[in-house]
Amino acid sequence: MSETASTRATRKTPDRPLVTAPDLLSSLAPLLAEWVPRQRWFAGKGRLITGFSLVSATELLSCTAEGTAPGILQLLVRAQQPVPPSRAAVAGDCYQLLLGVHPALPPRLAPAAIGRPAGGPLRGRTVYDALLDNRLCGLLLERLRMPGRIGALRFGREPGAGPPSGLPARPVTAEQSNSSIVYGDAYILKIFRRIAPGINPDLELPRALTAARCARVPAPVAWLETEAAEEGGEPTTLGVLQQYLPGSSDGWRLALDALAARADFTGPARALGHATAEVHTALAQTLPTTELHGPQLAAVAARMTARLEATARAVPVLQPYRDRLRASFDALAGVGRDGRGWAAQRIHGDLHLGQTLRSPGAGRWSLIDFEGEPARPLAERRRLQPALRDVAAMLRSFDYAARSGPAGGDPWSLEWARHTRDAYCLGYAEAGGLDPRSAPALMRAYETDKAVYEVLYEARHRPDWLPVPMAAVRRLAAGD
Numbered sequence: 001m002s003e004t005a006s007t008r009a010t011r012k013t014p015d016r017p018l019v020t021a022p023d024l025l026s027s028l029a030p031l032l033a034e035w036v037p038r039q040r041w042f043a044g045k046g047r048l049i050t051g052f053s054l055v056s057a058t059e060l061l062s063c064t065a066e067g068t069a070p071g072i073l074q075l076l077v078r079a080q081q082p083v084p085p086s087r088a089a090v091a092g093d094c095y096q097l098l099l100g101v102h103p104a105l106p107p108r109l110a111p112a113a114i115g116r117p118a119g120g121p122l123r124g125r126t127v128y129d130a131l132l133d134n135r136l137c138g139l140l141l142e143r144l145r146m147p148g149r150i151g152a153l154r155f156g157r158e159p160g161a162g163p164p165s166g167l168p169a170r171p172v173t174a175e176q177s178n179s180s181i182v183y184g185d186a187y188i189l190k191i192f193r194r195i196a197p198g199i200n201p202d203l204e205l206p207r208a209l210t211a212a213r214c215a216r217v218p219a220p221v222a223w224l225e226t227e228a229a230e231e232g233g234e235p236t237t238l239g240v241l242q243q244y245l246p247g248s249s250d251g252w253r254l255a256l257d258a259l260a261a262r263a264d265f266t267g268p269a270r271a272l273g274h275a276t277a278e279v280h281t282a283l284a285q286t287l288p289t290t291e292l293h294g295p296q297l298a299a300v301a302a303r304m305t306a307r308l309e310a311t312a313r314a315v316p317v318l319q320p321y322r323d324r325l326r327a328s329f330d331a332l333a334g335v336g337r338d339g340r341g342w343a344a345q346r347i348h349g350d351l352h353l354g355q356t357l358r359s360p361g362a363g364r365w366s367l368i369d370f371e372g373e374p375a376r377p378l379a380e381r382r383r384l385q386p387a388l389r390d391v392a393a394m395l396r397s398f399d400y401a402a403r404s405g406p407a408g409g410d411p412w413s414l415e416w417a418r419h420t421r422d423a424y425c426l427g428y429a430e431a432g433g434l435d436p437r438s439a440p441a442l443m444r445a446y447e448t449d450k451a452v453y454e455v456l457y458e459a460r461h462r463p464d465w466l467p468v469p470m471a472a473v474r475r476l477a478a479g480d
């Protein structure tokens with residue numbers, strides 16, 4: 001990063017450093033209260049933000065230097081929001097913000113503007129979304145090329161895996177839970193937005209898979225984290241730079257295209273089943289595994305039931321189906337009573353067609369985004385679970401595809417989903433995964449649990465989509 005970011009970032013202004021200025025956050029808060037709720041990655045939609053508290057601030061590039069150059073300020077802030085009485089003790093969600101600070105924002109960056117603080121250390125400058133400024137994104141890449149630290153942040157890198165300097169940056173515009181930047185069609189940087197303390201599985205699992213020579217995931221090359229809060233604790237992952245798969249298409253797009261053309265998708269689905277089984281096998285070989293017996297399966301079923309009850313309270317259209325859905329979870333609890341143990345391991349945790357990429361030409365599938373379901377606590381996402389949970393989630397995704405698009409839900413599309421689901425299961429079993437057809441109670445419980453999750457997800461994020469998981473709820477409740 002030569003003279004630019006690292007040296008200027010550590011250079012202290014003659015008086016107090018910006019990041020410890022007492023009015024830094026209070027001067028930004030009115031702007032953030034407007035801007036944060038409008039962001040796709042904001043998980044607290046529908047609840048007012050009553051304030052922010054600062055977790056940490058790091059000046060990656062001087063924000064108060066003389067001249068015309070922009071600065072970069074990285075913040076971890078908690079958004080305070082009213083919570084239901086049952087969660088009264090829970091602190092607000094923590095979000096990562098990467099803010100550009102410009103003395104005079106050029107017109108081309110106007111869409112990225114967040115506002116101009118009326119006071120505080122950044123008064124008179126424009127604060128904006130740094131990830132929409134390709135120049136600042138380029139500086140972030142420069143920083144990731146070099147292991148080391150700035151303030152509370154640490155930059156890590158796989159040995160010998162440094163990306164070249166000067167790759168052009170562009171933001172990913174797809175709908176996503178975090179924010180990503182592509183560099184020269186060679187690397188992609190994901191900046192995590194809602195931050196939970198600890199190592200993010202989206203770094204942990206691809207690193208383990210790459211070390212195990214599983215070629216079904218793009219290899220991580222560098223990352224950004226905060227140091228562990230206590231001795232012996234884990235760092236908290238804030239971002240991951242990994243290989244970009246140029247020209248690949250995501251499985252969701254491919255499935256919708258096939259549906260629109262009334263084309264068969266069983267070949268790609270079977271190959272995707274192979275890829276999923278390969279990833280599961282590699283994860284089981286390199287990371288801890290266990291067996292779930294009666295009491296543990298009963299605990300899994302109890303958690304599913306609790307999620308169902310909570311979701312039915314939040315989304316009342318689910319109420320009439322509660323009892324019949326609960327029957328699937330009771331059946332899962334019953335599965336453990338015959339004394340058989342069920343293998344559990346680290347899994348993807350939120351597998352759906354949008355998390356799969358197919359290469360051009362050879363049509364080879366890769367899996368991405370191992371973060372797990374963003375709404376679940378990190379400890380839960382890192383729990384050892386039956387691998388069939390991922391398979392059940394992917395089956396839901398074929399159903400989603402068949403119910404979306406212009407002809408969504410017509411008899412041909414639903415038949416398409418049935419064949420595609422069968423082909424995926426076949427491919428999974430062929431490549432060494434447990435045959436999903438040999439575990440109907442487990443599959444049904446996980447599919448039901450996923451549909452319940454989707455009801456809440458859609459109600460919160462995309463209410464127009466709610467009929468899609470509700471159709472599955474009706475089907476599953478009817479015992480189909």
Ligand SMILES: Nc1ncnc2c1ncn2[C@@H]1O[C@H](COP(=O)(O)OP(=O)(O)O)[C@@H](O)[C@H]1O
Pocket residue numbers: 172174175176177178179180188190218242243244245246248250354355357368369371
């Ligand atoms: N390694 C990669 N190569 C090519 N495209 C990628 C890669 N990783 C992610 N993408 C694209 O970026 C989008 C967002 O990535 P994802 O990891 O799903 O983000 P999020 O966790 O924010 O939802 C994906 O839908 C995919 O199209």
Ligand SMILES: O=P(O)(O)O[C@H]1O[C@H](CO)[C@@H](O[C@H]2O[C@H](CO)[C@@H](O)[C@H](O)[C@H]2O)[C@H](O)[C@H]1O
Pocket residue numbers: 175176177252350352353354369372373374393396397398400401454457
């Ligand atoms: O990709 P994310 O990690 O952000 O996952 C979340 O968003 C997904 C939607 O973008 C959501 O997936 C649901 O919708 C998909 C179609 O858009 C469908 O293929 C999936 O089967 C369905 O679950 C995912 O649940 C959520 O965690």
